[in-house]
Amino acid sequence: MTSPVTGTVFVATCDLAAQMRGRAVPASREDAVLRSGTGWVPADLALTCFGPIADNVFGSTGDLRLIPDPATRLDVPASGGVPGTRIYLAGQAQPDGTPWECCPRSFLASALDELRTELGLTAVASFEHEFTLAGAPAAPPFSFERFRAAEPFGSELVALLDQAGFAPESWLPEYGDAQHEITLSPAEGMAAADRAVLLREIVRDLARRNGLRACFAPILHPEGSGNGVHVHLSFLDADGNPALYDPSRPGQLSELGTRFAAGILRHAAAVTAVTAASPVSFLRLTPHRWSAGGVFLAERNREALLRICPGSGPDAGHQLNLEFRAADATANPWLALGTLLKAGLEGVRRGYPEPVVWSESVTEAELSAMPSLPKGQAEALDALESDQVVRGFFAPDLLSTYLSVKRAELRSLDGLDETERCERIADVY
Numbered sequence: 001m002t003s004p005v006t007g008t009v010f011v012a013t014c015d016l017a018a019q020m021r022g023r024a025v026p027a028s029r030e031d032a033v034l035r036s037g038t039g040w041v042p043a044d045l046a047l048t049c050f051g052p053i054a055d056n057v058f059g060s061t062g063d064l065r066l067i068p069d070p071a072t073r074l075d076v077p078a079s080g081g082v083p084g085t086r087i088y089l090a091g092q093a094q095p096d097g098t099p100w101e102c103c104p105r106s107f108l109a110s111a112l113d114e115l116r117t118e119l120g121l122t123a124v125a126s127f128e129h130e131f132t133l134a135g136a137p138a139a140p141p142f143s144f145e146r147f148r149a150a151e152p153f154g155s156e157l158v159a160l161l162d163q164a165g166f167a168p169e170s171w172l173p174e175y176g177d178a179q180h181e182i183t184l185s186p187a188e189g190m191a192a193a194d195r196a197v198l199l200r201e202i203v204r205d206l207a208r209r210n211g212l213r214a215c216f217a218p219i220l221h222p223e224g225s226g227n228g229v230h231v232h233l234s235f236l237d238a239d240g241n242p243a244l245y246d247p248s249r250p251g252q253l254s255e256l257g258t259r260f261a262a263g264i265l266r267h268a269a270a271v272t273a274v275t276a277a278s279p280v281s282f283l284r285l286t287p288h289r290w291s292a293g294g295v296f297l298a299e300r301n302r303e304a305l306l307r308i309c310p311g312s313g314p315d316a317g318h319q320l321n322l323e324f325r326a327a328d329a330t331a332n333p334w335l336a337l338g339t340l341l342k343a344g345l346e347g348v349r350r351g352y353p354e355p356v357v358w359s360e361s362v363t364e365a366e367l368s369a370m371p372s373l374p375k376g377q378a379e380a381l382d383a384l385e386s387d388q389v390v391r392g393f394f395a396p397d398l399l400s401t402y403l404s405v406k407r408a409e410l411r412s413l414d415g416l417d418e419t420e421r422c423e424r425i426a427d428v429y
Contacts, residue, residue: 009086011038011066014104014197016405017049018277018332018429022066022090030086037065040092045102046401049278049330049428054408056401064100066090072194074164076202079156080209087201089194101395105190108338111393112189115341119256119348121235121243123189124321125337126169127196128230129329131203132178132220135212139173146173150180153210157182160202166195176225186232186321189337196229196333216329217426218281222418226284228291229328231275231340232309234321245317250357251299251308252320258354261297261306261322263347264340265355268295268305268326269374269383270390274339274402278330279410280425282376283418285326292326294370298358305373308357326373330429335402342393381406 009030012022023038042064046056068088078084092103099106115121133153139146147154154171161168167185174181182203184195200216207214219226235243235256246254253261264271276285287293293303301307305326311319327336346352358367374380381403384390391399413421 009033009088011068011088011090012197013040013066013090013092014332014334015045015047016104016277016332016335016402017047017409018200018330019047019049020197020201021047024085027086034068034070034088037067037090037093040064040066042100042102045398046405048405048409048412049425050409050412052408054401054404056404057397058401063095065093065095065097067093067097069194071191072198074198074202076205077160079206082209087198089197102398102401104332104334104338104398107394107398108190108193108334108341111338111341111345114345115235118345119235119243120238123337123341124186124234124236125189125192126184126186126232127192127199127333128181128183128228128232129196129199129203129216130174130176130179130181130227130229131214131216131329132176132227133180133207133212133214134178135207136178138178141175141179142173146180150212153207153212154180156210157203157206160206161199164198164202166199176227179225179227186234189341193333193337200329215426215429217422217429218276218278218328218330219284219422220426221422222283226289226291227328228284228325229331229336231324231327231337232321233324233340233344234318242317242320244322245311245320247316251297251359252310252316253308253322253357255354256348257322258297258357259348259352260344261347262352262355263344263350264306264324265295265297266347266352267343267387267390268371269380270387271339271343272326272373273377273380273384273406275324275327275331275336276377276380277332277406278328278425278429279377279413280418280422281328281330282374282380283422284328285373292373294367294372296358296367296370297355298360298362300360301358301362303367304358330425339390339393343390346389377406377410 042058072089298304
């Protein structure tokens, strides 16, 4: 095994504040760490995005192991005098090697297993990330000028992602001030979430090395544009056929697809406590921001919580997918995708009524009766705590720690106005 020139390997997890944390080990110990992992502490799960540990059930007791998944290996090359490094994402396990019930990556693994066991389906997903890039010259949205102003960062990013096997699909200058978007091709569920964890760190690291600053905060100013993470979902049956596609139905969405959507819509308030996970996330999730203006399912409508993205040509069935639009990069990708899958599965399992599939010609007046998303994070956390279905997705200690971390982050911003709250979150993400 060829080790990176830096002589160290970073073994990482992603925590409840969507921060990638872990331990570096000497490259000489790489094979040993792949076999038995490296040490970790249960209370690390309670770290807030601002640093302090929130109240938690673990205290100073207990031991865990970070067990690297060899499939997640990522080599970050040396550049500009900064040495390269090798990263592995890890599951959190008990000392005897059994998965820890509070491990976010294991949470997603359980959701994927439920989907396979109950419906015989494999989840395919992609995370679209928006971020702002401070330090590059100002240029108009969507322009070639902004695209070129971000060089050589942009080309280096695409090349690094391509080399890492992340299959970048597009790199573009976005609408907001200094905003850009990077999209990756769809991948099997766990791989898609792993790539989302690593992508954020790759972007930040590469930006720093180019004298820039990348920020994934959901909104930098209360009146500004927001940075979303759109989660695209589709499913394949055992024969590799697309399970969401039915050209005879509204939106070409199969009955399974609409039942799955019904689960997410029914539990939207609780789900968004996980997918829009910061004190300022819900400033972005309001009508007329092209984010998620209401809890409904629609074709080609960027105000919908769930948008049906159509396919075209002979491969239309494989291209069609559901896009969940109320997520951002303050959310842990493993928890976000796992929660969406579990909520959707409830819609199928419990036979929730199929929602209306609104066409792209729907008027604002027609949608006025649709439910709204929570007005803020506190409301969403209360919904998560009170929704007996969604709270049941989580091990009790995982749920209590998540609520404690998020409420501690909220309290940290007490007394600040919305502009100051946005600035504090932007400093972290």
